[in-house]
Amino acid sequence: MMNKSIFICTAALCFLCGIFVFEGCKKNAVSGAAPTITSFSPLTDTLGVVVIIKGTNFSSTAANNIIKFNGTAADVFSATPTKLVTHVPVSATTGPISVTVNGQTVTSADPFTVLGPTITSFSPGLTGVGYPFVITGTNFSGDPGENLVSINGVMVTVTAASSMQMTAIVPQNASSGLIVVNVKGLTASSLKGLQIKKLIVSALAGTGGMGSTDGIGAVASFNGIWGIVSDGNGNYYTADMNNNKIRKITSDGIVTTFAGTGVAGNTDGGLNTATFNLPFGIAIDNAGNMYVSQIGTNNIREITAAGVVSTIAGDTSGTPGSTDGTGNAARFHNPLGLVTDANGNIFVVDQQNNEIRKINSSGVVTTLAGSGVAGATDANGSGASFNLPFGIAIDANSNLYISEFGNNKIRKVTQAGDVSTFAGTGSVGSTDGPVASATFNFPVGMAFDANGNMYVTDSQNGNIRVITPDGIVSTVAGEGISRSQEGIGITANFSLPTGIVMVSGGLMYVINYGSDQVIKVIVQ
Numbered sequence: 229m230m231n232k233s234i235f236i237c238t239a240a241l242c243f244l245c246g247i248f249v250f251e252g253c254k255k256n257a258v259s260g261a262a263p264t265i266t267s268f269s270p271l272t273d274t275l276g277v278v279v280i281i282k283g284t285n286f287s288s289t290a291a292n293n294i295i296k297f298n299g300t301a302a303d304v305f306s307a308t309p310t311k312l313v314t315h316v317p318v319s320a321t322t323g324p325i326s327v328t329v330n331g332q333t334v335t336s337a338d339p340f341t342v343l344g345p346t347i348t349s350f351s352p353g354l355t356g357v358g359y360p361f362v363i364t365g366t367n368f369s370g371d372p373g374e375n376l377v378s379i380n381g382v383m384v385t386v387t388a389a390s391s392m393q394m395t396a397i398v399p400q401n402a403s404s405g406l407i408v409v410n411v412k413g414l415t416a417s418s419l420k421g422l423q424i425k426k427l428i429v430s431a432l433a434g435t436g437g438m439g440s441t442d443g444i445g446a447v448a449s450f451n452g453i454w455g456i457v458s459d460g461n462g463n464y465y466t467a468d469m470n471n472n473k474i475r476k477i478t479s480d481g482i483v484t485t486f487a488g489t490g491v492a493g494n495t496d497g498g499l500n501t502a503t504f505n506l507p508f509g510i511a512i513d514n515a516g517n518m519y520v521s522q523i524g525t526n527n528i529r530e531i532t533a534a535g536v537v538s539t540i541a542g543d544t545s546g547t548p549g550s551t552d553g554t555g556n557a558a559r560f561h562n563p564l565g566l567v568t569d570a571n572g573n574i575f576v577v578d579q580q581n582n583e584i585r586k587i588n589s590s591g592v593v594t595t596l597a598g599s600g601v602a603g604a605t606d607a608n609g610s611g612a613s614f615n616l617p618f619g620i621a622i623d624a625n626s627n628l629y630i631s632e633f634g635n636n637k638i639r640k641v642t643q644a645g646d647v648s649t650f651a652g653t654g655s656v657g658s659t660d661g662p663v664a665s666a667t668f669n670f671p672v673g674m675a676f677d678a679n680g681n682m683y684v685t686d687s688q689n690g691n692i693r694v695i696t697p698d699g700i701v702s703t704v705a706g707e708g709i710s711r712s713q714e715g716i717g718i719t720a721n722f723s724l725p726t727g728i729v730m731v732s733g734g735l736m737y738v739i740n741y742g743s744d745q746v747i748k749v750i751v752q
Contacts, residue, residue: 262285263327428749433746514570573588581600672725735750
């Protein structure tokens with residue numbers, strides 16, 4: 229009986245040991261099984277994003293799981309037998325995810341797609357050196373330093389960034405071209421190029437103080453110059469208002485007195501004997517005849533190509549009024565800006581009358597637009613209204629553009645007298661952007677380049693603005709401080725800039741009324 233009991237106990241013990249051995253073998257088999265990947269999330273995202281991988285037979289010890297994104301190893305943050313938490317390494321590329329546990333590897337059936345940056349737009353489309361521009365897109369880094377941005381191959385400084393927008397500064401050595409964004413090794417390029425205008429500003433003539441001295445460059449002096457015009461031969465002319473003279477400036481900065489004795493008057497005759505009374509606006513027609521508006525005598529003078537001065541419209545004694553008529557029978561009240569068209573017509577900004585007047589080739593004066601009452605109404609002819617208009621320009625299609633002090637706008641006037649608002653909200657400011665939302669502070673001079681861009685002297689803001697043919701306003705020179713300072717782009721400053729003329733070859737001349745200087749601007 230005892231032997232039987234021992235046998236039964238021994239058999240039972242062997243049975244239990246067998247179970248334990250079996251179970252131990254079973255556990256070893258599970259721990260040695262190959263891992264599987266059932267899913268991962270997200271399927272697509274940017275570098276650095278957290279990814280959760282689900283499956284089986286992972287190690288609960290994070291370090292025992294080797295995860296790779298298309299061959300690039302990734303860190304494991306946490307692990308269980310069925311879930312791994314990792315992130316996409318910064319050098320990863322699109323491809324499958326692999327998990328290796330105890331030397332056994334499984335690869336996902338689907339790839340993880342790495343999303344790089346995209347550029348959907350940038351603003352403005354045209355800007356100057358030193359000014360900010362904004363890039364809009366996706367998958368940018370919120371850390372400005374992780375976004376590498378270039379324009380036409382030149383690196384720029386990113387000053388602010390979020391995942392969908394960046395602000396960068398145009399460097400001095402940049403040129404027009406495509407914008408490229410690189411985020412953690414992944415790049416995106418804009419579909420069109422950013423247009424950069426590099427304005428190099430220097431003083432051509434004028435001491436920076438009042439005077440009437442003829443001479444070269446900084447030796448010469450002026451007193452109250454406003455408008456400027458080119459004769460097409462490298463010579464420029466300005467009405468030197470307080471000196472009662474017309475001055476000539478060569479492209480080398482040599483200043484001479486072209487017409488006027490310096491004594492206030494309205495005497496017609498030769499260049500050396502004629503007198504002027506507060507001359508202001510100035511224009512030259514295709515035949516080489518020059519026209520000058522006079523505030524002091526409320527009339528329009530002509531200087532023929534042969535050098536003869538005469539009064540062609542308005543009262544010679546200076547009586548103000550708004551009468552239409554022929555020659556001296558017509559009346560003006562503070563005539564300012566002048567421009568001519570290809571047909572020999574002269575257009576006059578009649579400031580105090582708030583009207584735009586026309587003088588045809590026969591000397592007949594008519595009112596093209598304006599009710600005579602201050603306002604901002606867009607309409608035809610006398611139904612429209614202006615508020616202290618100052619400057620005037622003409623485009624290739626003979627449309628007129630009027631700058632207004634009272635409205636801080638630029639208005640457009642067709643040859644038929646249709647008036648519309650071209651740019652400006654009417655509020656004082658310096659906001660760039662679409663013409664309907666842009667703001668100005670006493671715009672005065674306007675000039676067009678060969679591509680249809682309008683350059684504007686924004687007088688009280690002390691800078692040069694440009695309006696593109698597609699209606700975007702950008703600041704391309706001047707920091708917004710009213711002072712005369714040579715420089716490039718944003719580092720340059722102007723002192724109450726007024727008149728402006730554009731000549732071929734990317735060259736502009738600007739009148740600095742505040743410093744009585746003629747400024748040369750090279751546009752690159």
